[in-house]
Amino acid sequence: MKTKDMQEQVAALAIGQTLQKPIIVAYGLMNAGKSFLMNMLTRHVDTECFKTNDVRETVANAQFESLSCIYVDTPGLDANSADDEQAQRGVSRGDVVIFVHQPQGELEANEIGFLQSLSADFGAAAASNIVIVLSKMEKESAEKISAVEARIAQQCQDVLGFAPRIFKVSGKRYRDGVLKQQPAMIALSGINALDACLQEMVADVHTVRARKRAAQVAALVAKVERARLKAQQRRDGLHTTIVDSFAPFGEQVDQLRHFLQERGSLFKKI
Amino acid sequence: MPLPWLIGAAVVGLGSALVAALKSDDKPSSTISTAEAARRAQEAATEQWRKTEQKQKKDNARTLFAEAGVVIGTSLEDALHGIVDVMSLGEPTFTATLTTQGYRLPPGDPSRAYEVGHALAEVLPMHDPVIARISEQLDFYTAVYNVHLQGSRTLYRQIMDIQAADKELVTLDQIAQQLMALQTELGTPL
Numbered sequence: 001m002k003t004k005d006m007q008e009q010v011a012a013l014a015i016g017q018t019l020q021k022p023i024i025v026a027y028g029l030m031n032a033g034k035s036f037l038m039n040m041l042t043r044h045v046d047t048e049c050f051k052t053n054d055v056r057e058t059v060a061n062a063q064f065e066s067l068s069c070i071y072v073d074t075p076g077l078d079a080n081s082a083d084d085e086q087a088q089r090g091v092s093r094g095d096v097v098i099f100v101h102q103p104q105g106e107l108e109a110n111e112i113g114f115l116q117s118l119s120a121d122f123g124a125a126a127a128s129n130i131v132i133v134l135s136k137m138e139k140e141s142a143e144k145i146s147a148v149e150a151r152i153a154q155q156c157q158d159v160l161g162f163a164p165r166i167f168k169v170s171g172k173r174y175r176d177g178v179l180k181q182q183p184a185m186i187a188l189s190g191i192n193a194l195d196a197c198l199q200e201m202v203a204d205v206h207t208v209r210a211r212k213r214a215a216q217v218a219a220l221v222a223k224v225e226r227a228r229l230k231a232q233q234r235r236d237g238l239h240t241t242i243v244d245s246f247a248p249f250g251e252q253v254d255q256l257r258h259f260l261q262e263r264g265s266l267f268k269k270i
Numbered sequence: 271m272p273l274p275w276l277i278g279a280a281v282v283g284l285g286s287a288l289v290a291a292l293k294s295d296d297k298p299s300s301t302i303s304t305a306e307a308a309r310r311a312q313e314a315a316t317e318q319w320r321k322t323e324q325k326q327k328k329d330n331a332r333t334l335f336a337e338a339g340v341v342i343g344t345s346l347e348d349a350l351h352g353i354v355d356v357m358s359l360g361e362p363t364f365t366a367t368l369t370t371q372g373y374r375l376p377p378g379d380p381s382r383a384y385e386v387g388h389a390l391a392e393v394l395p396m397h398d399p400v401i402a403r404i405s406e407q408l409d410f411y412t413a414v415y416n417v418h419l420q421g422s423r424t425l426y427r428q429i430m431d432i433q434a435a436d437k438e439l440v441t442l443d444q445i446a447q448q449l450m451a452l453q454t455e456l457g458t459p460l
Contacts, residue, residue, distance in 0.1 A: 003441050010448050214456045221449050228442045235435035238428050239394060242353075245425075246404045249349040253407040256342050256414060263335050264372030270327045 001223055009220055012092070013213055022202035023070045025094030027087060027118065029111060030076025032100040033135035033171065035062075038073045040171040040191050041198070042066060045178045061090035069202060078110050091118060092216070095208050096129050096201045098194075103134040103144070103168070106151040112159050119160045123215025125208055127162040129201060133194065138170040167194045332368055339364030343415050353425045354386055354408075359416045366414050375413050382412035383419045393432040 001009075024041075026034035035050035042049055042064045049064050050073045063072045074090040075083035091097055097118060101107060107115070119126040132152060137145050145168055153163040169190035177185030186192065202208075343364055347356045365376050387405040394401045408419060421429070 003438055003445075006445050007441065010445050010452070013452055014448060210456060213452070217449055217452045217456065221446070221453070224442055224446050224449065228439060228446070231435050231438045231442065235432055235439070238432045238435070242390070242394070242425070242428055243400050243404070245353045246407075249346065249354075249411075250404065250407055252342070252346045252349045253410060256346065257410070259338065259342060260366055260373045260414070263331070263338075264368060267328070267331050267335075267368040268370060268372055270324060270331060 001227070003227065006220065006224060006227070009092075009216075013216055013220070021065065021068060021070050022095045022205040023072060023093050024096045024098065024198055024202065025072040025074060025091050026098045026100055027074050027091045027094075027114070028077060028100035029102075029108075030079045032076065032102050034076070034098075034100045035073050036171045037098070037100060037133060037135055037169065038064070038071050040169075040174045040189075041195055042071050045175050061086055068199070077114055092121065094129075095205050095212070096131070096198055097122075098198075099130060099132045099164075100135050101132060101152070102136055103140050103148045106148060107155050112155065115156070116159060120219060121216060122212055123218070125211040125215065126160065127164060129208055129212070130164045131194070131197065131201075132156070132164050132166045134166065134168045136170065136172070137168045137190070138172050165197065167197070169194055328368075335366075335368050335373075336362070336364055339366060339414075346411060346415070347417075350419075353422050355420045355422050357418045357420065359418055361416075363416050364414065365416050378409065378413040380409060382417065383408035386419050386421045386425075389421045389426065389429055393429050393436065 026038050028034055035048075035052040038050045039045070039048055039052070044050070044064075050062050061072055061074050063070055065071075072090050072093065074087035077084055077087055099111075099115060099118070101111065115130075118130060122129050134145060134149060134152075140148075149166050149168065153166060157163045167190055171189070171191065173185050174189035174191040177183065177187075177189060340363060350356055359382075367374050383405075386408055390401060390405065411417070412419060
């Protein structure tokens with residue numbers, strides 16, 4: 001991490017977010033279904049508040065402010081480093097993070113890496129502030145989704161040390177249910193259950209933020225110390241290089257002094 | 271180096287003077303006077319020879335001294351290659367001279383090594399004995415040789431890198447202080 005990034009991060013931490021509404025962030029790989037999920041959670045059923053597409057659509061953090069919350073959609077991870085940085089900035093603001101995964105299979109190695117980083121960011125508050133959403137569940141069989149859910153829970157337990165809450169949702173079912181006015185379909189979509197859980201999670205936002213800030217500050221302290229050590233070593237190395245490069249000259253000057261003294265003494269005796 | 275021709279000439283001169291004295295006066299007092307004159311003449315000749323020989327020895331020593339000084343100067347310039355650019359200010363490059371007191375240097379000109387010393391002082395603590403010694407050595411070099419010193423591009427790049435590291439360390443210290451304040455605010459000292 002560059003010094004400038006650390007400055008920005010510490011400035012953001014200093015400002016805090018105590019006066020803002022709770023922030024819910026969607027995070028995950030490209031085309032995991034983050035934007036569509038956020039549209040459903042913010043009740044944008046027939047209009048797109050968050051742009052969706054099969055190609056890489058979200059390239060900057062997008063947000064929507066409801067009466068009670070701020071919803072942030074982040075660029076898909078692993079598309080490119082600039083998008084990853086954007087997503088990282090977005091997720092660092094979140095009080096609650098929804099990690100969106102397409103249930104075609106278990107978590108991939110890169111997703112586990114992002115989850116580890118996210119968990120470290122939350123510190124002790126990670127278990128209660130990260131949820132995993134298996135999106136687009138209408139595309140897979142119930143058996144397969146259940147198997148994937150169990151496998152992901154195990155992966156998280158193994159890698160993160162806890163199993164976050166996992167929600168199986170279908171934004172498409174929710175939208176169809178709303179448009180066709182079919183409450184059963186809406187219920188089956190899992191969107192409302194997820195929303196209820198999110199509202200519950202953000203209720204105690206100040207405590208969550210304080211915990212998260214404490215973890216972020218601790219992580220940043222460690223980063224600053226490492227950077228300081230590295231800069232000091234670099235400086236010491238350059239100092240040594242300069243001093244060493246003058247060493248042969250110093251020896252030559254000593255010889256010159258000796259030469260002058262010796263010849264001067266001999267001359268006096270002539 | 272002995273000069274036999276000079277001694278020979280003195281002896282011949284002495285002989286001629288002695289013969290002339292014997293021819294003109296056979297008295298004993300005259301003989302003593304003639305012997306004294308001969309002795310003085312021999313002493314004068316010997317002294318003359320000694321002075322000539324000493325002058326030649328000194329001239330030789332000065333020549334060898336200047337030649338060796340130039341050779342050492344080349345080695346010094348080589349030793350600074352890559353870190354300090356050495357620019358000759360004219361002949362003679364080696365300015366030390368031998369005197370009856372030993373050796374003498376012309377009055378020093380601190381400006382000749384100033385740029386390098388100043389550049390080093392920008393980033394390295396001058397109270398550091400190693401750095402103070404380098405600076406003194408550079409001054410001594412420019413006192414003995416008619417040269418002007420300037421830091422090389424490599425040296426200035428290293429100095430700029432040190433300045434950048436120093437700046438980063440200051441910024442990191444500021445960040446660390448801000449983080450300590452935040453930890454106090456959050457009540458989570460580490």
